[in-house]
Structure formats: structure tokens, C-alpha cells
Amino acid sequence: MLSLIILLPLAAAAGLAVLRRLPDGAARTVFALAAVAEVVLTAAVWLGYSRSGSSSLAYEERLRWIPNVGSSYHLGVDGLSLPLLVLTAVIFLACAVYDWKARDRARSRAALFLFLEATCMGLFAAQDLILFFLFFDLSIVGMYFVIAGWGHGDRARSALKFFLYTFLGSLALLVGFIGLYLASDPHTFDIPELAAADALRGNPAGGFVLAAILVGLAVKTPVVPFHTWLPPAHTDAPASGSAVLAGVLLKMGAYGFVRIAMPLLPDSWRAWAPVIITVGVVSVLYGALVALAQSDLKRMIAYTSVNHMGYIVLALGAAGAAGGTASAVRATAVTGAVTQMVSHGLITGALFLLAGVLQDRAGTYDMGAFGGLAGPAPRYAGFFAVAAFASLGLPGFSGFIAEFQVFAGSIGVVPVVAVALPGIVITAALFLRALQRVFTGPAKGRTKGFGDLRPVEMLSAGGLLVLSALVGLLPGPLLGTIAPAADAVIALARW
Amino acid sequence: MAFPLLAQASSAGPAPLALLPEIFLLAGAVVALITGSFLPRQRQWVSRLIAIAALAASAAAAAFAITEPDRTIYEGAYTVDAGTSAARLIVAVAAALVIALGTDELRGTERESETYALILLASLGTVVLAGTSDLLVLAVAFLLASIPLYALIGINRSRSSAEAALKTYLLGALLGIGLLLGVTVLYGLAGTTTYSRLGQNLGTAPGAAVAVGLTGVLAGLMFKAGAVPGHFWVPDAAQGSGLTGAAFATTVPKIGGFLAAYRLLAALPGTVNWPLLVAVLAALTMTLGNLAAYNQDDPRRLLGWSTVSQAGYLLMPVAVTGQASLALPALMVYLAGYSVSNLAAFAVAGAYPGRRTLNAFQGLAGARPWHAAALTVALLSLVGTPPTAVFLGKLTVFTAAWEGGFWWLTVLAAVNTIISLFYYLRWLAPAFRAARPSTPGAGDFPAQRWAAGTAVAAALLLLIFGVTAGLGWAVIAGPPHG
Structure with missing residues (x-):
């Protein structure tokens, strides 16, 4: 089943790449159909998983791959990866709908996006470090071509910066993985086996191995000070590329923390927890403050991503911090972190899709170029306002559930992380200010003749927002899936 | 699958059939040369076919013998093991690719069959160099591999070549x-040229003298490997000589x-x-090569x-010989992936001989998507991106170096990989x-x-190799130990 989820978009991508005569309309249809199929498949897996009532690895597949270095084609899902698999499918479907009208080399674009979808699915399903690394690297390559091929502005430079930075991260990750491999006996790259062995407990080398892995994941997440590739990459990427980058690719880093860094090196994680918490707090505050200073709307959203991803890092750091707190509180922090991954994917995905409308209609993201946009484009103003409120953590949306749990869990373990709370206020201020500047006041600049949202744009961004509201109003099913897995992570760590 | 005739050969004495892959290369060189001298210029393709057939036969013979148990023949002068078998296969495949891309x-041209003969002879020298476990055979193999190489590099008679x-x-x-x-010094110290006795006899010799001998031999081998300090010829050969010579010289x-x-x-x-x-030579070589490649504008020189x-x-992996169980498999897996990747990149450069700057390739993807895809796979493989062939090589090489105690070399190699991506x-x-x-x-x-x-x-081939190499490795080397 999981192999099918990975291979289906890959096969569709290969088909699109080879059939050069295919008209654009057919290519878009293939993309949309494959994306729908992925949503159905991942939802079916989730349904099957929650019906089974299991909280361990399910839908496992394991084939011999590189036996001489203890690596296998090992797939499996649990409560940490399932929500992200479904999120990936949903984001890509939204992109398929959003790009329905895209004219620019639609066939290659659809092929590239389907290839990216396959790598993302593979990464979240991988239970082997080498397999994880493979999909990690391929997602970088795919995103490079999306930015370099379909971006705007100084796209070649932004794409290169993105590639070099995240490739640096991936090599740090590889070095860390090799460290894990050499420490285990018998040598293996299998994630569950490594977690069970916990070979580096009490070994000072574990600190260095974790440092390498942390750098690798921190670049991808990204957290301060490894975030500088993100704003240019987002600014110059096409709207759907940005949605995938923020919605799915950033989650690879955050997911790596809960899947690899924490369970495989719990001892070193505890030792490094103060650093991790500090980096998280700094990302939250710094990301929010820098976002406040932006006049480019897309750049501003990019920096709020740094802020939102900071909550995840902070929660995971706090979950591992020393102290005699009950493990239930730590598990709450982990649950909050994973919920935040899903929430950020939905909301920021919608925000980037909506920001793309500005570029499409007016060719700029500069907030100073607009004013009173609510007049000619009331639907756009409405959708954007809803997305902005969701992003700043209004109750009723997923962001509130996630951030509430993040802080409830983290402050319970490490009270000092309360210093990150102003991040929420700053985010609220910057979104309200952006809404004011762009949508209210007298019409000016490029506002004149601005076309309102088209059906595909409403459907794609609106769909993501509806899901965010669903999670916000009925968090039960999502939390019910994540919480047992979070408990398992904490139990496995034996803090 | 054992080759039945090979099984009869005795373990230490003469075993001509154990050298069947080498014999095919030699016979192919002689027959291609003689046939070529009797054929008119338009029908030199016959000698090309002969060369390809010889390489295919050599590869087939090597593949049949691949699961044979390790042994030495000719009084320990030649080793037939997984390493030799892999080298025979890689050399044959690489040489065949060189001939194909140079067609x-x-x-x-007037020197077509001569070129094929030289390629086969240099390949033979390379295989013998890879298989020998005797200092004197090493010296002979060095010359056999080098002299045809000089001719190959200069054969198209341009000023730059x-x-x-x-x-x-x-x-x-x-x-x-x-x-x-170096061979002379080591022989003088040990009183033998066979590797198996070299180890025992040199144990009591003065370390400084052994070091002098070893340095001399290594210097020669670094010339063949194109590593510091014997690397100066590589970029010139890659840029200046004909496509065939350049592709061959930088690979085989x-x-x-x-x-x-x-x-x-x-x-x-x-x-x-x-x-x-x-390890220091490795660090110098990778860093120097990367920094020098940084600003090249000619794709061939960049590849050089x-x-x-x-x-x-x-x-x-050479630095951790004997220290890491992965050293030999890592070396062979990397060599296999590298050879095909490098040749694929040279082939793309050679497909457009008039485009000798990087910017001249602008628009390749739009006009020739398959060639652009091949270039992408080849270059990403050289970087070491999975699932291409060099990834498994990089993974094992990094692991082997760390396992052998050179963790700093692994970190340096990772940093160098990022530089190379640029x-x-x-x-x-x-x-x-x-x-x-x-x-x-x-x-x-x-x-x-x-x-x-x-x-x-x-x-x-790179993609197929990248995905299936792990399984092939398990077949050749047997299941993992421990």
C-alpha cells in the first residue's frame, strides 16, 4: 500500500516526462487525478490505521536493498507520519487545482510536481535512514528545478542558494547517519532497530552525531541561524512551489527531529535540550520580528514560517529537557509539535497560494503597491483575512490547537519558554497590519483593475482553510492519532 | 556459477585459464590492429566490432569467475579475488563505453583501428595493475598501462593534444x-617481490627505508590514479586531447x-x-581538485x-586498507559508479564538440531533453545524490574512512562534496x-x-546500478558478516 502511494505519482511523472506530445490539458488532468488518488489512498491508510487501534508501526514493507551495509527498503507508518502523509496529499491536490490555469510548460511542471510528491511520500513513510536520505536529497533536486524553472525574479540565484544550503544540511545528516550506523552492533541503518538498540547512550560521541543530525535538520526546518535560504527561495518560487516548500518540505526537517534525532539519540537530545530550546525561542521571536519589518508580502509569510517552525523546535526541545516532570506533559509538547506541523502546512500553504494571486494579477508582492484591495476584490480580501487569522492562532483554527498544546506542554517542563509567548502577539500585529495596508484605505497603485479570486484559486486555498478549521473545531481524530505515537516516543526515550 | 574449466586450475602454479579475461583483451588488441591494417578506411568498423567483442568476452569471462573463491596464481604473483573480478568488469564496461562514445x-579516420588496439592494451595494463601481487609484475603493468596512454592522448595530433x-x-x-x-628499494630490503612474503620480511627492516620505497611506488601509482602529486597531467589531457583519449585517460x-x-x-x-x-594525500587531492574546478569554463577541463x-x-578507502572491513568493497563500488558517471558526462560534452564553454549549453533542455536528463543524472551522480551510482560509493567510502579512524577525513569529504555541487x-x-x-x-x-x-x-545504467548495486554486491561478496 505504501509502495503504491510512492510509486503512483512516480509512474505518472515518468509517463508525463516521456509523452512529449501530450497536450497541456491532458497533463493537468493526469496531475489532478493522481493527486486525488493520493488523497484517497492516504486517507484509506489513515482510516485503516485508526480502525486497527494500534499505536505501533503499521503497513510495514521490507525488502532487501543494500544488505551488506544493513540498509533495506523499509516502509511503515505510525501516528507521527500518517498526518504528514495525508497533509502531503492534500497540499499537492491543492496545487494541482491552483495550477489548473497555468500555461507555462504545464506538462513538465506536472511531471516535476508529481515527482516531488513521490519523494515527500517516500520520506514520511521511510523507516530506514538511507531511504530517508534518498528521498530527502531527491526532494531538494526536485524543488531546485521548480524554483529555477518556474520562478520569477532572481530565480537562478535563489534556487542555487536553496540547493547549496539544503544540500549542506543533507550531507551533515549523512555524516550523522554514518555515525549512528557505526555505533550500532550489528551495523544497521534501520530506524526501529536503531531506536531499540540506543547504542550511543552514555557515549560522548553521541553528542557529535546528534550535532551533525541537528544541523542537517535545522537547515531544512529552518531555524535561526540556518534560515537565510528560505526568504529568497520563497520570494522567487512560483506560488504552488512555495506552498509545497512551506507546506511539505519544511516538515521534513521537523519530522526528522521526532522520527530520528529524538528516538535514536535520546540521551544526547537531553544533553542538547537547552541549546535546542534556545534555538527554538530565538526562531520564534526573531522570525516574528523580522517578518514585522517586511514590506514584501511573500517574504513576510516566509519569515512567519521561521516563527511557526520555531514553536515545533521549542516544544521538542522542552519535551527532552531534564527535570522530574511527568511524561504526560512531555508527550503533550510532542503532540503539539506534530499538530503544528500539520497546521502550519495547511495554513501557510493557503497563504502562499493566496499571495501568488498578487504576483499573477499585478506582478509584485510589494504591500506598498496596494491599498483598498477589498473594494475590487472582496472575495480575495475575505479569504486572505481568514488565512491570516488562522495563522495568528485564532481559536477555531488548527493553529490555536497546536500552539496551545506546544505551550501547555513546554511551559509545564521548562517554565522559562514562556518568553516565546510574545511571538504570538507580534505575529498577530504583523498580520493585522498587512491586512490593513493591502485591503483597507483608499485604492492606490496596482489596486485598480485587480481581478478577484477565480474558482480554482478559491477551491484550492479555501479547501486548505476548511481543513484547518475542521482540525480547529474537531481536533479529536487528529490528536487521537498523534498522541499515542507521542507517548511512544517519550516512553522509548527513557528519560 | 563457476566456470568449469577454471575450477580445475591448481591454486599456486600456472593457471592460464584463470587469466582468460586478460587473454581476451590481449588477443583483441592484436587482432584489431592486424585486421585494421588490411581494411580500407571506410571499413575500419570491423576492427571496432572486434574490440567490442573482445571487451564483451573479457567481461563475460570475468563475470563467470566472479564467485570463485579468492586465490593467488603464478607463485603468488597474481591475485584473483572479488577485487580483481570487479576491476576486470569495470575496465571492460568502461572501455566499451569509451569506444562507443568515440565512434x-x-x-x-586514419588511426581508427590503432586507437582501438591502444585502448585494449591500456585496459589490459590496468587490469594487470589491479590484479598483481608482485612488485615486478607491478612495474611491468605500470608500463603496459602507461605507454599506450601517452599515445592515446596524443593520437589526434592537434597542438593541444x-x-x-x-x-x-x-x-x-x-x-x-x-x-x-621504490620497487628496487623494497626488493632490496625484503629479498622478495611477492606481497605475501613482503609483509613478513619488511617487519624487521628499518622503517625509514621502507617508507622511502613505499613513497616511490605510491608516487607512480598516484600518477595512474590522477591524484596528488601525480595529477598535473589530468586537466590537460581532459581538455586538450581528443574525446576518446580524454574520456579514457580520466577513467580507466x-x-x-x-x-x-x-x-x-x-x-x-x-x-x-x-x-x-x-589520508593526507586524499585530503589534498579532493580539496585541490574541487578548488581548481571552481572557475573552469570549459566543460572538459571542468570534468578533468x-x-x-x-x-x-x-x-x-585506500587509507583505511586493513582497518575497515568496508575498504575494498567501498573502493570497487565507488570505482564502478565513478567510471560510468564520468564517461556519461564526457559523452554529453562530446555530443556537442563545438560547445566548449558552459554557457554554450544554454537551451539544451528545451532542444534535447534526453541529453539534458543524461547530463543531470551524470552530474548528480558525480555529486553523489541517491539513487545514482556514486551515492552508494560515497556512502561506503565515508563509512569506511570513519570506521578506520579518519572521521576528520569523512567530514572534509562531506564539505568538499558541497563545494563540488557548486x-x-x-x-x-x-x-x-x-x-x-x-x-x-x-x-x-x-x-x-x-x-x-x-x-x-x-x-x-547509472540509475539501474544505483538502485540494484546493493543486491549485486551481496551476490558477489556474499551476505554481510556478523
Whole structure:
């Protein structure tokens, strides 16, 4: 089943790449159909998983791959990866709908996006470090071509910066993985086996191995000070590329923390927890403050991503911090972190899709170029306002559930992380200010003749927002899936 | 699958059939040369077929013998093991690819069959270099691999290729003398030239003298490997000589050089700190190659320097010979992936011989998507991105170096890999950009058919190899130990 989820978009991508005569309309249809199929498949897996009532690895597949270095084609899902698999499918479907009208080399674009979808699915399903690394690297390559091929502005430079930075991260990750491999006996790259062995407990080398892995994941997440590739990459990427980058690719880093860094090196994680918490707090505050200073709307959203991803890092750091707190509180922090991954994917995905409308209609993201946009484009103003409120953590949306749990869990373990709370206020201020500047006041600049949202744009961004509201109003099913897995992570760590 | 005739050969004495892959190469060289001299120029393709058939036969014979137990023949002078078998296969496949990608350049020229004979002879020298476990055979194999190489580099008689050939010859002669000197010193100290007894006898010899001998031999082998300090000829040969000579010179000789170094070092006693020496050479080679490749604007010269940096990674498992169980498999997996990747990249460059700057490839993806895809796979493979062939090589090489205690070398190699990505992207990025009207020959990409076909075939091979190499390795080397 999981192999099918990975291979289906890959096969569709290969088909699109080879059939050069295919008209654009057919290519878009293939993309949309494959994306729908992925949503159905991942939802079916989730349904099957929650019906089974299991909280361990399910839908496992394991084939011999590189036996001489203890690596296998090992797939499996649990409560940490399932929500992200479904999120990936949903984001890509939204992109398929959003790009329905895209004219620019639609066939290659659809092929590239389907290839990216396959790598993302593979990464979240991988239970082997080498397999994880493979999909990690391929997602970088795919995103490079999306930015370099379909971006705007100084796209070649932004794409290169993105590639070099995240490739640096991936090599740090590889070095860390090799460290894990050499420490285990018998040598293996299998994630569950490594977690069970916990070979580096009490070994000072574990600190260095974790440092390498942390750098690798921190670049991808990204957290301060490894975030500088993100704003240019987002600014110059096409709207759907940005949605995938923020919605799915950033989650690879955050997911790596809960899947690899924490369970495989719990001892070193505890030792490094103060650093991790500090980096998280700094990302939250710094990301929010820098976002406040932006006049480019897309750049501003990019920096709020740094802020939102900071909550995840902070929660995971706090979950591992020393102290005699009950493990239930730590598990709450982990649950909050994973919920935040899903929430950020939905909301920021919608925000980037909506920001793309500005570029499409007016060719700029500069907030100073607009004013009173609510007049000619009331639907756009409405959708954007809803997305902005969701992003700043209004109750009723997923962001509130996630951030509430993040802080409830983290402050319970490490009270000092309360210093990150102003991040929420700053985010609220910057979104309200952006809404004011762009949508209210007298019409000016490029506002004149601005076309309102088209059906595909409403459907794609609106769909993501509806899901965010669903999670916000009925968090039960999502939390019910994540919480047992979070408990398992904490139990496995034996803090 | 054991080759029935081989099984009868005795373990130490003469065993001509155990050398069947080598015999095919030699016979192919002689027959191709003689046949070529009787054929008119338009029908030299017959000698090309002979050369390809000889390589195929050599590869088949090597494949049949691949699961044979390890053994030495001719009184320990030659080792037949997984390493030799892999080297025979890699050399045969690489040489066949070189002939295929050079077909456009060589077809109907006056020295076509001579080139094929030289390729086969140099391949033979490389295989013998890879398999020998005797100092005297090592010296002979060095010459057999080097002399045809000088001729290959200079054979198209242009000014630049003459310069490249002269440079290669001078450096080869100098470091070759170093090798002979080293062999003499080691023989004088040990009283034997066979590796198996070298280890015992050198244990009591003065360390400094052993170090002098070893340094001399290593200098010669680094010339073959294209690593520091014997790397100066590589970029000139890659840029200046004809496509065939350049592709061959930057790929095949390395296979012999590295394996010969591995075998010699495995036999040496622990009285000399050679692991550190080799690790430093590896660090210098990869860093120098990468920094020098940084600003190159000619794709062939860029590839030339890139092969120098790749030689640095290849030295990593050599540095941990005997210290890491992964050393030999890592070396062979990397060599296999590297050879095909490098040839695929050379094939793309050779498909457009008129485009000698990186920016001249602007618009390639739009005009020739398959060739752009082949270039992407080849360059990403050289970077070491999974699932291409070099990834498994990089993974095992990094692991082996760390396992052998050189964790700093692993970190340095990772840093170097990031640097290398930058210059590979300098070639890849223009290929995917739309051509500007100012680009010379913009939008119009008439390709050399054989070179382009080879590029696509090699790229496919890289992907297949990258995905299945792990399983193939398990078949050749048996299940993992422990």
C-alpha cells in the first residue's frame, strides 16, 4: 500500500516526462487525478490505521536493498507520519487545482510536481535512514528545478542558494547517519532497530552525531541561524512551489527531529535540550520580528514560517529537557509539535497560494503597491483575512490547537519558554497590519483593475482553510492519532 | 556459477585459464590492429566490432569467475579475488563505453583501428595493475598501462593534444622512475617481490627505508590514479586531447592505480604510518581538485579537475586498507559508479564538440531533453545524490574512512562534496535555462549520435546500478558478516 502511494505519482511523472506530445490539458488532468488518488489512498491508510487501534508501526514493507551495509527498503507508518502523509496529499491536490490555469510548460511542471510528491511520500513513510536520505536529497533536486524553472525574479540565484544550503544540511545528516550506523552492533541503518538498540547512550560521541543530525535538520526546518535560504527561495518560487516548500518540505526537517534525532539519540537530545530550546525561542521571536519589518508580502509569510517552525523546535526541545516532570506533559509538547506541523502546512500553504494571486494579477508582492484591495476584490480580501487569522492562532483554527498544546506542554517542563509567548502577539500585529495596508484605505497603485479570486484559486486555498478549521473545531481524530505515537516516543526515550 | 574449466586450475602454479579475461583483451588488441591494417578506411568498423567483442568476452569471462573463491596464481604473483573480478568488469564496461562514445570522432579516420588496439592494451595494463601481487609484475603493468596512454592522448595530433601528451609523458616518466626505484628499494630490503612474503620480511627492516620505497611506488601509482602529486597531467589531457583519449585517460587508468595501491598497502607491515600519508594525500587531492574546478569554463577541463577531486574520495578507502572491513568493497563500488558517471558526462560534452564553454549549453533542455536528463543524472551522480551510482560509493567510502579512524577525513569529504555541487551546477543550470539569442548556435543542437546515445545509455545504467548495486554486491561478496 505504501509502495503504491510512492510509486503512483512516480509512474505518472515518468509517463508525463516521456509523452512529449501530450497536450497541456491532458497533463493537468493526469496531475489532478493522481493527486486525488493520493488523497484517497492516504486517507484509506489513515482510516485503516485508526480502525486497527494500534499505536505501533503499521503497513510495514521490507525488502532487501543494500544488505551488506544493513540498509533495506523499509516502509511503515505510525501516528507521527500518517498526518504528514495525508497533509502531503492534500497540499499537492491543492496545487494541482491552483495550477489548473497555468500555461507555462504545464506538462513538465506536472511531471516535476508529481515527482516531488513521490519523494515527500517516500520520506514520511521511510523507516530506514538511507531511504530517508534518498528521498530527502531527491526532494531538494526536485524543488531546485521548480524554483529555477518556474520562478520569477532572481530565480537562478535563489534556487542555487536553496540547493547549496539544503544540500549542506543533507550531507551533515549523512555524516550523522554514518555515525549512528557505526555505533550500532550489528551495523544497521534501520530506524526501529536503531531506536531499540540506543547504542550511543552514555557515549560522548553521541553528542557529535546528534550535532551533525541537528544541523542537517535545522537547515531544512529552518531555524535561526540556518534560515537565510528560505526568504529568497520563497520570494522567487512560483506560488504552488512555495506552498509545497512551506507546506511539505519544511516538515521534513521537523519530522526528522521526532522520527530520528529524538528516538535514536535520546540521551544526547537531553544533553542538547537547552541549546535546542534556545534555538527554538530565538526562531520564534526573531522570525516574528523580522517578518514585522517586511514590506514584501511573500517574504513576510516566509519569515512567519521561521516563527511557526520555531514553536515545533521549542516544544521538542522542552519535551527532552531534564527535570522530574511527568511524561504526560512531555508527550503533550510532542503532540503539539506534530499538530503544528500539520497546521502550519495547511495554513501557510493557503497563504502562499493566496499571495501568488498578487504576483499573477499585478506582478509584485510589494504591500506598498496596494491599498483598498477589498473594494475590487472582496472575495480575495475575505479569504486572505481568514488565512491570516488562522495563522495568528485564532481559536477555531488548527493553529490555536497546536500552539496551545506546544505551550501547555513546554511551559509545564521548562517554565522559562514562556518568553516565546510574545511571538504570538507580534505575529498577530504583523498580520493585522498587512491586512490593513493591502485591503483597507483608499485604492492606490496596482489596486485598480485587480481581478478577484477565480474558482480554482478559491477551491484550492479555501479547501486548505476548511481543513484547518475542521482540525480547529474537531481536533479529536487528529490528536487521537498523534498522541499515542507521542507517548511512544517519550516512553522509548527513557528519560 | 563457476566456470568449469577454471575450477580445475591448481591454486599456486600456472593457471592460464584463470587469466582468460586478460587473454581476451590481449588477443583483441592484436587482432584489431592486424585486421585494421588490411581494411580500407571506410571499413575500419570491423576492427571496432572486434574490440567490442573482445571487451564483451573479457567481461563475460570475468563475470563467470566472479564467485570463485579468492586465490593467488603464478607463485603468488597474481591475485584473483572479488577485487580483481570487479576491476576486470569495470575496465571492460568502461572501455566499451569509451569506444562507443568515440565512434563519431574516430569513424573513418586514419588511426581508427590503432586507437582501438591502444585502448585494449591500456585496459589490459590496468587490469594487470589491479590484479598483481608482485612488485615486478607491478612495474611491468605500470608500463603496459602507461605507454599506450601517452599515445592515446596524443593520437589526434592537434597542438593541444601534443602538449597534453608531452606533459603526461614527462610526468609519467618521472613518477615511473620513482616507482621503479621504490620497487628496487623494497626488493632490496625484503629479498622478495611477492606481497605475501613482503609483509613478513619488511617487519624487521628499518622503517625509514621502507617508507622511502613505499613513497616511490605510491608516487607512480598516484600518477595512474590522477591524484596528488601525480595529477598535473589530468586537466590537460581532459581538455586538450581528443574525446576518446580524454574520456579514457580520466577513467580507466584510475581503476588499476587505486587497486594496486590497495594491494600493496594491505601487504605492508605496521612499521610505517602510511595510513596517515594516504589520508593526507586524499585530503589534498579532493580539496585541490574541487578548488581548481571552481572557475573552469570549459566543460572538459571542468570534468578533468572533477576527476582529480573524485580521486581524492577514492583514496579514502585506500587509507583505511586493513582497518575497515568496508575498504575494498567501498573502493570497487565507488570505482564502478565513478567510471560510468564520468564517461556519461564526457559523452554529453562530446555530443556537442563545438560547445566548449558552459554557457554554450544554454537551451539544451528545451532542444534535447534526453541529453539534458543524461547530463543531470551524470552530474548528480558525480555529486553523489541517491539513487545514482556514486551515492552508494560515497556512502561506503565515508563509512569506511570513519570506521578506520579518519572521521576528520569523512567530514572534509562531506564539505568538499558541497563545494563540488557548486561547479557541477554551473554546468547544469545553463542547460535548463532558455537559450538567449546571443548564445552561439542558440537553440540549434545538432548532436553527435554515438556520443549522445552513449550518454543516455550510460545515464540509464547509472540509475539501474544505483538502485540494484546493493543486491549485486551481496551476490558477489556474499551476505554481510556478523
